[in-house]
Amino acid sequence: MSLVITGATGHLGRLVVAGLLDAGVPAGEIAAVVRDKEKAAPLAARGVELRVADYSAPETLDGVFRAGDKVLLISGSEVGQRVAQHRAVIDAARTAGVRSLAYTGVLGGPDADFALADEHKVTEQAVLDSGLTYTFLRNGWYHENYTENLGPVLEHGAVLSSTDGGRVASASRADYAAAAVAVLTGEGHDNTAYELSGDVAWTLTEYAAEVARQSGRSIVHRPVTPEQNREILVGAGLPAPFADILVDVDAAIGRGLLARRTGDLARLIGRPTTPLADAVAVALADAPK
Known part of the structure; x- marks a missing residue:
């Protein structure tokens, strides 16, 4: 049996593999499913098995999973293509007879009524229909969704949003x-859904104040209308369909859908979730001076 991580060279996947190794899982018991073998060379150098496959090419998934494997399906990043990609992975895992499949979805699961959640909801249903033993890791928002793009905030002295004062219970990518x-190394997680979010829900005004405090600069939160938000995002170079999704997420934040705090994340990791201030500090240390 192996612990199999799909998307293992992505931001989240790399952290999961590193976390397994840090937890004492022998490298030979970890398999990384990757598209680019060269990009995964650092994992191979640590003794992790590489299994090369592409979500978008179902034929490449033949033989990637083995009977008894515990699989983590990290959701794909190509919005609009993810349902077909995820179904290919689910079908391959079922055919192989894996022990279980964990899937990284979105906070709220079937109750999440914003566009970014649609593919996640369809994927969860596909997992249920497959008959596989599952764990749903319904991830909330990441700190890094904001802190990794501090350049424009520092340049213009403003955080822009159309969240209408809504709160975000985010956590660090490392927490998720x-x-x-x-879940992969423990017991008692079969056929369970976890609603994962940070311990503290904050507003964009509070976020701007934290960036200002740590940077020593004047940073404010500037509310904009959804229409203005979309225009700004498209003007910054985002494709219009993706800009629409982000504006819709801000609307969901305004409705409180990403403020939910169940404590599931802190209980799973056995500690409080990482404070937003810590992520801001890391981002400012990495920001161009």
Whole structure:
């Protein structure tokens, strides 16, 4: 049996593999499913088995999974193509007779009524229909969704949003990776859905104030209308369909859908979730001076 991580060279996947190794899982018991073998060379150098496949090419998934494997399906990043990609992975896992499949979905699961959640909901249903033993890791928002793009904030002195004062119970990407490690290495998670989010829900005004405090600059939150938000995002170079999705997420935040705090994440990882201030500090240390 192997612990199999799909998307293992992505931001979250790399952290999960590193977390498994740090938890003492022998490298030979970890398999990384990757599209680019060269990109995964650092994993191979640590003794992790590489299994090369592409979500978008179902034939490449033949033989990637083995009977008894515990699989983590990290959701794809290509919005609009993910249902077909995920179904290919699910079908291959079922055919192989894997022990279980964990899937990284979105906070709220079937109750999440914003566009970014649609493919996740269809994927969860496909997992249920497959008959596989499952764990749903319904990840909330990442700190890094904001902190990794601090350049424009620092340049213009403003955080822009159309969240209408809504709160976000975010956590660090490393926190969500640690939850996946806990599920893959632990017991008692079969056929369970976890609603994962940070311990603290904050507003964009509070976020701007934290960036200002740590940077020593004047940073404010500037509310904009959804229409203005879309225009700004498209003007910054985002494709219009993706800009629409982000504006819709802001509307969901305004409705409180990403403020939900169940404590599931802290319980899984056995510690409080990472404070937003810590992520801001890391981002500012990495920001161009």
